[in-house]
Amino acid sequence: SPSRTAALRGRFVTFKGNPFTMPPEEALHVEEDGLILIENGKISLCGAYDALRTQVPDGMQVTHYPNSLISAGFIDTHVHYPQLPVIASWGEQLLEWLQQYVFPTEAKFSSPEVAQTVARAFLQELLRNGTTTAAVYCTVHPESVTAFFQESEKLGTRMIAGKVLMDRNAPDNLRDTARQGFDESQKLIEAWHGKGRQLYAITPRFAITSTPEQLECAGALFRSRDDLFMQTHLAENEDEIAFVKTLFPDRTSYLDVYDKAGLAGPRAIFGHAIHMHEHDFQHCHDTRCTLAHCPTSNLFLGSGAFRLFDALDPRRPVHVGLGTDIGAGTSFSLLSTMGEAYKVSLMAGKQRLHAIQAFWLATAGAAQSLHLERKIGTITPGMEADLCVLDPAATPLLALRSGECTSIADLLFVLMTLGDDRCVKATWVDGRPVHIRQDTAS
Ligand code: GUN
Protein backbone atom coordinates (compact mmCIF):
# COMPACT_ATOMS: atom_id res chain seq x y z
CA SER A 1 0.00 0.00 0.00
CA PRO A 2 1.14 3.59 -0.52
CA SER A 3 1.16 4.06 3.24
CA ARG A 4 3.91 1.45 3.62
CA THR A 5 1.85 -0.08 6.40
CA ALA A 6 1.01 -3.78 6.32
CA ALA A 7 0.71 -7.05 8.21
CA LEU A 8 2.25 -10.35 7.04
CA ARG A 9 1.47 -13.75 8.45
CA GLY A 10 3.58 -16.85 7.95
CA ARG A 11 6.59 -18.79 9.12
CA PHE A 12 9.61 -16.54 9.45
CA VAL A 13 13.28 -16.97 10.29
CA THR A 14 15.69 -14.35 11.60
CA PHE A 15 18.93 -14.14 13.55
CA LYS A 16 19.54 -13.42 17.20
CA GLY A 17 23.26 -14.24 17.08
CA ASN A 18 26.22 -15.14 14.90
CA PRO A 19 26.09 -18.83 13.86
CA PHE A 20 29.87 -18.84 13.33
CA THR A 21 30.51 -18.13 17.02
CA MET A 22 27.67 -20.07 18.62
CA PRO A 23 25.79 -23.27 17.75
CA PRO A 24 23.96 -22.41 14.51
CA GLU A 25 20.56 -23.57 15.75
CA GLU A 26 20.86 -21.23 18.75
CA ALA A 27 21.64 -18.26 16.51
CA LEU A 28 18.46 -18.69 14.49
CA HIS A 29 14.98 -17.70 15.59
CA VAL A 30 12.13 -19.56 13.90
CA GLU A 31 8.55 -18.36 14.26
CA GLU A 32 6.39 -21.19 12.95
CA ASP A 33 3.25 -19.07 12.57
CA GLY A 34 4.43 -15.51 12.76
CA LEU A 35 3.04 -12.03 12.39
CA ILE A 36 5.09 -9.12 11.08
CA LEU A 37 3.51 -5.68 11.50
CA ILE A 38 4.88 -2.86 9.36
CA GLU A 39 4.30 0.87 9.90
CA ASN A 40 5.71 3.52 7.59
CA GLY A 41 8.13 1.06 6.01
CA LYS A 42 9.52 -0.21 9.31
CA ILE A 43 8.80 -3.34 11.28
CA SER A 44 6.88 -2.22 14.34
CA LEU A 45 6.10 -5.56 15.88
CA CYS A 46 6.80 -9.22 15.16
CA GLY A 47 6.33 -12.57 16.87
CA ALA A 48 3.81 -15.36 17.18
CA TYR A 49 0.57 -14.74 15.29
CA ASP A 50 -1.56 -16.07 18.11
CA ALA A 51 -0.01 -13.73 20.65
CA LEU A 52 -0.06 -10.64 18.44
CA ARG A 53 -3.20 -10.99 16.33
CA THR A 54 -5.13 -8.52 18.49
CA GLN A 55 -2.51 -5.86 17.71
CA VAL A 56 -3.43 -5.79 14.02
CA PRO A 57 -5.18 -2.42 13.52
CA ASP A 58 -8.90 -2.64 12.75
CA GLY A 59 -9.58 -3.00 9.06
CA MET A 60 -5.99 -3.84 8.12
CA GLN A 61 -5.76 -6.77 5.80
CA VAL A 62 -3.28 -9.49 6.80
CA THR A 63 -1.28 -10.88 3.86
CA HIS A 64 -1.06 -14.60 4.60
CA TYR A 65 1.81 -16.73 3.25
CA PRO A 66 1.05 -20.34 4.16
CA ASN A 67 3.64 -23.04 3.35
CA SER A 68 6.33 -20.38 3.02
CA LEU A 69 9.45 -19.16 4.72
CA ILE A 70 9.82 -15.42 5.23
CA SER A 71 13.34 -14.04 5.63
CA ALA A 72 14.93 -10.64 5.76
CA GLY A 73 15.68 -9.58 2.18
CA PHE A 74 18.97 -10.87 0.82
CA ILE A 75 22.03 -8.64 0.63
CA ASP A 76 24.45 -8.87 -2.30
CA THR A 77 27.77 -7.28 -1.29
CA HIS A 78 29.39 -7.24 -4.74
CA VAL A 79 27.75 -6.86 -8.14
CA HIS A 80 28.15 -4.88 -11.41
CA TYR A 81 24.87 -3.65 -12.91
CA PRO A 82 26.37 -2.70 -16.33
CA GLN A 83 27.54 -6.29 -16.76
CA LEU A 84 24.01 -7.69 -16.92
CA PRO A 85 24.32 -7.97 -20.74
CA VAL A 86 27.61 -9.97 -20.59
CA ILE A 87 26.62 -12.63 -18.07
CA ALA A 88 27.45 -16.07 -19.51
CA SER A 89 30.26 -14.99 -21.89
CA TRP A 90 32.48 -17.89 -22.85
CA GLY A 91 36.04 -18.81 -22.43
CA GLU A 92 38.33 -16.33 -20.68
CA GLN A 93 39.91 -15.67 -17.31
CA LEU A 94 39.74 -12.29 -15.57
CA LEU A 95 42.01 -9.91 -17.52
CA GLU A 96 41.08 -11.21 -20.99
CA TRP A 97 37.41 -11.39 -19.99
CA LEU A 98 37.49 -7.71 -18.98
CA GLN A 99 39.08 -6.72 -22.32
CA GLN A 100 36.95 -8.90 -24.52
CA TYR A 101 33.51 -8.59 -22.94
CA VAL A 102 33.26 -6.10 -20.09
CA PHE A 103 34.96 -2.95 -21.37
CA PRO A 104 33.07 -2.84 -24.71
CA THR A 105 29.76 -3.15 -22.85
CA GLU A 106 30.60 -0.63 -20.14
CA ALA A 107 31.50 1.93 -22.85
CA LYS A 108 27.81 2.07 -23.82
CA PHE A 109 26.87 3.57 -20.46
CA SER A 110 27.83 7.08 -21.52
CA SER A 111 24.23 7.02 -22.76
CA PRO A 112 21.73 7.79 -19.98
CA GLU A 113 19.08 5.84 -21.91
CA VAL A 114 21.19 2.68 -21.98
CA ALA A 115 22.00 3.16 -18.29
CA GLN A 116 18.36 3.61 -17.35
CA THR A 117 17.20 0.58 -19.33
CA VAL A 118 19.82 -1.73 -17.87
CA ALA A 119 19.48 -0.31 -14.33
CA ARG A 120 15.75 -1.05 -14.44
CA ALA A 121 16.21 -4.58 -15.71
CA PHE A 122 18.96 -5.18 -13.15
CA LEU A 123 16.91 -3.98 -10.17
CA GLN A 124 13.94 -6.07 -11.30
CA GLU A 125 16.22 -9.09 -11.47
CA LEU A 126 17.48 -8.43 -7.93
CA LEU A 127 13.91 -8.24 -6.63
CA ARG A 128 12.86 -11.40 -8.50
CA ASN A 129 15.65 -13.09 -6.57
CA GLY A 130 14.70 -11.70 -3.15
CA THR A 131 17.68 -9.34 -3.00
CA THR A 132 16.75 -6.01 -1.46
CA THR A 133 20.16 -4.38 -0.89
CA ALA A 134 23.31 -4.57 -3.02
CA ALA A 135 26.74 -2.94 -3.26
CA VAL A 136 26.80 -2.06 -6.94
CA TYR A 137 29.50 -0.96 -9.37
CA CYS A 138 28.32 1.46 -12.05
CA THR A 139 30.67 2.54 -14.88
CA VAL A 140 33.15 5.40 -15.19
CA HIS A 141 30.31 7.61 -16.49
CA PRO A 142 28.54 9.72 -13.83
CA GLU A 143 25.36 9.26 -15.90
CA SER A 144 25.45 5.56 -15.09
CA VAL A 145 25.31 6.35 -11.37
CA THR A 146 22.55 8.92 -11.67
CA ALA A 147 20.43 6.49 -13.69
CA PHE A 148 20.96 3.70 -11.16
CA PHE A 149 20.09 5.76 -8.09
CA GLN A 150 17.06 7.26 -9.84
CA GLU A 151 15.69 3.79 -10.54
CA SER A 152 16.49 2.57 -7.04
CA GLU A 153 14.79 5.60 -5.53
CA LYS A 154 11.59 4.83 -7.49
CA LEU A 155 11.51 1.35 -5.97
CA GLY A 156 12.51 2.50 -2.49
CA THR A 157 15.37 0.03 -2.30
CA ARG A 158 18.40 0.62 -0.07
CA MET A 159 21.30 0.49 -2.51
CA ILE A 160 25.01 1.21 -2.25
CA ALA A 161 26.60 2.30 -5.52
CA GLY A 162 29.31 4.42 -7.07
CA LYS A 163 31.11 5.62 -10.17
CA VAL A 164 34.01 3.42 -11.24
CA LEU A 165 37.38 5.19 -11.13
CA MET A 166 39.82 4.15 -13.90
CA ASP A 167 42.66 6.36 -15.10
CA ARG A 168 44.98 3.80 -16.72
CA ASN A 169 45.11 0.37 -18.39
CA ALA A 170 41.62 0.78 -19.81
CA PRO A 171 40.28 1.90 -23.21
CA ASP A 172 40.21 5.67 -23.96
CA ASN A 173 36.44 5.85 -23.74
CA LEU A 174 36.45 4.33 -20.23
CA ARG A 175 39.15 6.42 -18.54
CA ASP A 176 38.83 9.42 -16.28
CA THR A 177 41.71 11.25 -14.60
CA ALA A 178 42.53 11.42 -10.92
CA ARG A 179 41.15 14.98 -10.74
CA GLN A 180 38.06 14.28 -12.84
CA GLY A 181 37.27 11.09 -10.94
CA PHE A 182 37.57 12.96 -7.63
CA ASP A 183 35.33 15.85 -8.74
CA GLU A 184 32.68 13.63 -10.30
CA SER A 185 32.57 11.33 -7.27
CA GLN A 186 32.26 14.31 -4.95
CA LYS A 187 29.30 15.68 -6.92
CA LEU A 188 27.59 12.28 -6.88
CA ILE A 189 28.17 11.96 -3.14
CA GLU A 190 26.52 15.33 -2.58
CA ALA A 191 23.61 14.37 -4.82
CA TRP A 192 22.96 10.86 -3.57
CA HIS A 193 24.67 9.78 -0.35
CA GLY A 194 22.01 9.59 2.32
CA LYS A 195 19.28 10.74 -0.07
CA GLY A 196 16.37 8.56 0.99
CA ARG A 197 17.77 5.05 1.20
CA GLN A 198 20.66 5.56 -1.26
CA LEU A 199 24.28 5.25 -0.12
CA TYR A 200 27.49 6.05 -1.99
CA ALA A 201 30.54 3.85 -2.45
CA ILE A 202 33.81 5.28 -3.74
CA THR A 203 34.67 2.75 -6.44
CA PRO A 204 38.25 2.48 -7.74
CA ARG A 205 37.89 -0.59 -9.98
CA PHE A 206 41.17 -2.20 -8.88
CA ALA A 207 44.88 -1.43 -8.52
CA ILE A 208 45.58 -2.19 -12.20
CA THR A 209 43.28 0.52 -13.55
CA SER A 210 44.09 3.32 -11.07
CA THR A 211 47.35 5.28 -10.77
CA PRO A 212 48.74 5.78 -7.27
CA GLU A 213 47.51 9.36 -7.59
CA GLN A 214 43.94 8.21 -8.25
CA LEU A 215 44.02 5.78 -5.32
CA GLU A 216 45.18 8.70 -3.12
CA CYS A 217 42.21 10.75 -4.33
CA ALA A 218 39.89 7.83 -3.54
CA GLY A 219 41.39 7.66 -0.06
CA ALA A 220 40.86 11.39 0.49
CA LEU A 221 37.20 11.01 -0.51
CA PHE A 222 36.77 7.96 1.71
CA ARG A 223 38.09 9.93 4.70
CA SER A 224 35.97 12.99 3.89
CA ARG A 225 32.92 11.57 5.71
CA ASP A 226 32.63 8.76 8.22
CA ASP A 227 29.69 6.93 6.64
CA LEU A 228 30.82 6.49 3.03
CA PHE A 229 31.50 3.09 1.51
CA MET A 230 34.47 2.05 -0.62
CA GLN A 231 34.50 -0.94 -2.95
CA THR A 232 37.21 -2.48 -5.09
CA HIS A 233 38.68 -5.84 -6.16
CA LEU A 234 41.46 -7.63 -4.30
CA ALA A 235 43.63 -10.68 -5.02
CA GLU A 236 41.23 -12.41 -7.41
CA ASN A 237 43.47 -13.91 -10.08
CA GLU A 238 47.15 -14.95 -10.37
CA ASP A 239 47.88 -12.86 -13.51
CA GLU A 240 46.19 -9.86 -11.95
CA ILE A 241 48.29 -10.19 -8.80
CA ALA A 242 51.52 -10.45 -10.83
CA PHE A 243 50.59 -7.29 -12.77
CA VAL A 244 49.85 -5.39 -9.54
CA LYS A 245 53.31 -6.39 -8.23
CA THR A 246 54.98 -4.80 -11.29
CA LEU A 247 52.84 -1.65 -10.94
CA PHE A 248 53.47 -1.23 -7.20
CA PRO A 249 56.92 -2.77 -6.55
CA ASP A 250 57.27 -0.96 -3.21
CA ARG A 251 54.13 -2.38 -1.65
CA THR A 252 54.37 -5.41 0.64
CA SER A 253 51.15 -6.99 -0.68
CA TYR A 254 48.12 -6.31 -2.87
CA LEU A 255 46.14 -5.22 0.20
CA ASP A 256 49.02 -2.88 1.13
CA VAL A 257 48.46 -0.97 -2.15
CA TYR A 258 44.98 -0.03 -0.95
CA ASP A 259 45.93 0.35 2.69
CA LYS A 260 48.68 2.89 1.97
CA ALA A 261 46.15 4.94 -0.01
CA GLY A 262 43.83 5.02 3.00
CA LEU A 263 41.32 2.61 1.52
CA ALA A 264 41.18 -0.03 4.26
CA GLY A 265 38.71 0.58 7.05
CA PRO A 266 35.11 0.13 8.15
CA ARG A 267 32.73 0.14 5.12
CA ALA A 268 35.56 -0.81 2.74
CA ILE A 269 34.39 -3.84 0.71
CA PHE A 270 37.04 -5.90 -1.06
CA GLY A 271 35.74 -8.26 -3.73
CA HIS A 272 37.14 -11.82 -3.94
CA ALA A 273 40.23 -11.82 -1.68
CA ILE A 274 41.06 -15.36 -2.78
CA HIS A 275 44.85 -15.32 -2.75
CA MET A 276 45.44 -13.96 0.74
CA HIS A 277 48.22 -14.41 3.25
CA GLU A 278 47.67 -14.69 6.97
CA HIS A 279 48.97 -11.14 7.53
CA ASP A 280 46.43 -9.86 4.97
CA PHE A 281 43.55 -11.43 6.90
CA GLN A 282 45.04 -10.08 10.14
CA HIS A 283 45.20 -6.61 8.63
CA CYS A 284 41.61 -6.83 7.38
CA HIS A 285 40.58 -7.75 10.91
CA ASP A 286 42.59 -4.88 12.43
CA THR A 287 41.15 -2.32 10.03
CA ARG A 288 37.59 -3.79 10.22
CA CYS A 289 37.10 -3.98 6.48
CA THR A 290 34.84 -6.42 4.65
CA LEU A 291 35.47 -9.18 2.11
CA ALA A 292 32.86 -10.05 -0.53
CA HIS A 293 32.89 -13.78 -1.27
CA CYS A 294 31.70 -14.41 -4.83
CA PRO A 295 31.73 -18.17 -5.37
CA THR A 296 29.88 -18.42 -8.70
CA SER A 297 32.20 -15.81 -10.21
CA ASN A 298 35.32 -17.46 -8.83
CA LEU A 299 34.27 -20.78 -10.32
CA PHE A 300 33.20 -19.25 -13.64
CA LEU A 301 36.49 -17.37 -14.19
CA GLY A 302 38.60 -20.14 -12.67
CA SER A 303 39.98 -17.67 -10.13
CA GLY A 304 40.34 -19.98 -7.14
CA ALA A 305 38.65 -20.97 -3.90
CA PHE A 306 38.00 -18.35 -1.19
CA ARG A 307 39.14 -19.59 2.24
CA LEU A 308 35.97 -18.70 4.12
CA PHE A 309 36.85 -20.31 7.43
CA ASP A 310 40.35 -18.82 7.40
CA ALA A 311 38.81 -15.40 6.83
CA LEU A 312 36.39 -16.00 9.71
CA ASP A 313 39.00 -17.50 12.08
CA PRO A 314 37.56 -16.63 15.52
CA ARG A 315 41.02 -15.48 16.71
CA ARG A 316 40.88 -12.58 14.24
CA PRO A 317 37.56 -12.73 12.38
CA VAL A 318 37.18 -10.68 9.21
CA HIS A 319 33.76 -9.41 8.09
CA VAL A 320 32.50 -11.44 5.12
CA GLY A 321 29.45 -11.02 2.89
CA LEU A 322 28.32 -12.91 -0.19
CA GLY A 323 28.40 -11.41 -3.67
CA THR A 324 26.94 -12.57 -6.96
CA ASP A 325 29.49 -10.53 -8.95
CA ILE A 326 27.28 -10.42 -12.06
CA GLY A 327 28.49 -10.54 -14.92
CA ALA A 328 31.37 -12.85 -13.92
CA GLY A 329 28.99 -14.51 -11.52
CA THR A 330 26.45 -16.82 -13.07
CA SER A 331 23.37 -16.27 -10.91
CA PHE A 332 21.53 -13.33 -9.36
CA SER A 333 20.23 -15.69 -6.70
CA LEU A 334 21.75 -15.50 -3.23
CA LEU A 335 20.25 -18.98 -2.70
CA SER A 336 22.37 -20.35 -5.56
CA THR A 337 25.32 -18.31 -4.31
CA MET A 338 25.00 -19.91 -0.86
CA GLY A 339 24.87 -23.33 -2.51
CA GLU A 340 28.10 -22.64 -4.39
CA ALA A 341 29.71 -21.17 -1.25
CA TYR A 342 29.05 -24.50 0.45
CA LYS A 343 30.87 -26.39 -2.32
CA VAL A 344 33.74 -23.90 -2.38
CA SER A 345 34.12 -24.19 1.40
CA LEU A 346 34.73 -27.92 0.87
CA MET A 347 37.33 -27.24 -1.84
CA ALA A 348 39.17 -24.68 0.29
CA GLY A 349 39.45 -26.50 3.59
CA LYS A 350 38.07 -29.03 6.00
CA GLN A 351 35.20 -27.05 7.47
CA ARG A 352 31.76 -27.23 5.92
CA LEU A 353 29.50 -24.23 5.63
CA HIS A 354 26.31 -24.86 7.64
CA ALA A 355 23.02 -23.82 6.03
CA ILE A 356 22.19 -21.50 8.92
CA GLN A 357 25.63 -19.90 8.55
CA ALA A 358 25.03 -19.44 4.82
CA PHE A 359 21.70 -17.66 5.41
CA TRP A 360 23.39 -15.45 8.00
CA LEU A 361 26.06 -14.46 5.46
CA ALA A 362 23.30 -13.43 3.05
CA THR A 363 21.27 -11.42 5.60
CA ALA A 364 22.23 -10.43 9.16
CA GLY A 365 25.95 -11.08 8.69
CA ALA A 366 26.10 -9.03 5.52
CA ALA A 367 24.26 -6.19 7.25
CA GLN A 368 26.79 -6.30 10.09
CA SER A 369 29.71 -6.38 7.69
CA LEU A 370 28.29 -3.24 6.01
CA HIS A 371 27.62 -1.56 9.39
CA LEU A 372 23.93 -1.45 8.46
CA GLU A 373 22.72 -3.94 11.07
CA ARG A 374 20.54 -1.34 12.77
CA LYS A 375 18.63 -0.81 9.51
CA ILE A 376 18.48 -4.09 7.57
CA GLY A 377 19.25 -7.81 7.75
CA THR A 378 16.92 -9.06 10.48
CA ILE A 379 13.22 -9.23 11.23
CA THR A 380 13.12 -7.14 14.39
CA PRO A 381 11.10 -4.11 15.51
CA GLY A 382 12.68 -0.90 14.24
CA MET A 383 14.22 -2.49 11.17
CA GLU A 384 13.36 -1.40 7.65
CA ALA A 385 10.75 -3.75 6.19
CA ASP A 386 12.72 -5.50 3.43
CA LEU A 387 11.60 -9.12 3.24
CA CYS A 388 11.60 -12.06 0.91
CA VAL A 389 8.99 -14.80 0.96
CA LEU A 390 10.43 -18.17 -0.04
CA ASP A 391 8.49 -21.12 -1.39
CA PRO A 392 10.16 -24.40 -0.37
CA ALA A 393 7.98 -26.32 -2.83
CA ALA A 394 8.54 -24.14 -5.90
CA THR A 395 9.30 -27.05 -8.22
CA PRO A 396 8.29 -30.72 -8.17
CA LEU A 397 11.80 -31.70 -7.05
CA LEU A 398 11.87 -29.06 -4.30
CA ALA A 399 8.41 -30.11 -3.13
CA LEU A 400 9.50 -33.71 -2.96
CA ARG A 401 12.81 -33.01 -1.24
CA SER A 402 11.60 -30.36 1.20
CA GLY A 403 8.77 -32.71 2.18
CA GLU A 404 11.46 -35.02 3.57
CA CYS A 405 13.02 -32.33 5.77
CA THR A 406 12.76 -32.82 9.51
CA SER A 407 14.52 -29.66 10.69
CA ILE A 408 14.84 -26.03 9.69
CA ALA A 409 18.56 -26.55 9.00
CA ASP A 410 17.66 -29.34 6.55
CA LEU A 411 15.11 -27.14 4.84
CA LEU A 412 17.50 -24.19 4.52
CA PHE A 413 20.13 -26.49 3.04
CA VAL A 414 17.69 -27.84 0.47
CA LEU A 415 16.68 -24.29 -0.44
CA MET A 416 20.28 -23.15 -0.93
CA THR A 417 21.25 -26.27 -2.85
CA LEU A 418 18.24 -26.51 -5.18
CA GLY A 419 16.66 -23.09 -4.95
CA ASP A 420 16.86 -19.94 -7.04
CA ASP A 421 14.50 -17.21 -8.28
CA ARG A 422 11.72 -19.78 -8.68
CA CYS A 423 11.59 -20.01 -4.87
CA VAL A 424 10.93 -16.30 -4.41
CA LYS A 425 7.16 -15.94 -4.07
CA ALA A 426 7.27 -12.26 -3.12
CA THR A 427 9.70 -9.52 -2.22
CA TRP A 428 8.81 -6.61 0.05
CA VAL A 429 10.80 -3.39 0.12
CA ASP A 430 10.22 -0.51 2.50
CA GLY A 431 6.91 -2.05 3.56
CA ARG A 432 5.57 -2.58 0.04
CA PRO A 433 5.31 -5.70 -2.14
CA VAL A 434 7.59 -4.86 -5.08
CA HIS A 435 7.73 -8.30 -6.66
CA ILE A 436 5.04 -10.96 -6.76
CA ARG A 437 5.88 -14.19 -8.57
CA GLN A 438 3.59 -14.98 -11.45
CA ASP A 439 2.23 -18.21 -10.09
CA THR A 440 1.96 -21.51 -11.82
CA ALA A 441 1.02 -24.08 -9.22
CA SER A 442 1.92 -23.60 -5.54
N1 GUN B 1 38.48 -6.95 -11.40
C1 GUN B 1 38.45 -5.71 -11.93
N2 GUN B 1 37.27 -5.47 -12.52
C2 GUN B 1 36.54 -6.58 -12.38
C3 GUN B 1 35.23 -6.96 -12.78
O1 GUN B 1 34.48 -6.20 -13.42
N3 GUN B 1 34.82 -8.21 -12.44
C4 GUN B 1 35.61 -9.05 -11.73
N4 GUN B 1 35.14 -10.26 -11.42
N5 GUN B 1 36.84 -8.74 -11.36
C5 GUN B 1 37.29 -7.52 -11.67
Ligand code: ZN
Ligand atom coordinates in the same frame (compact mmCIF):
# COMPACT_ATOMS: atom_id res chain seq x y z
ZN1 ZN C 1 33.48 -7.59 -9.44
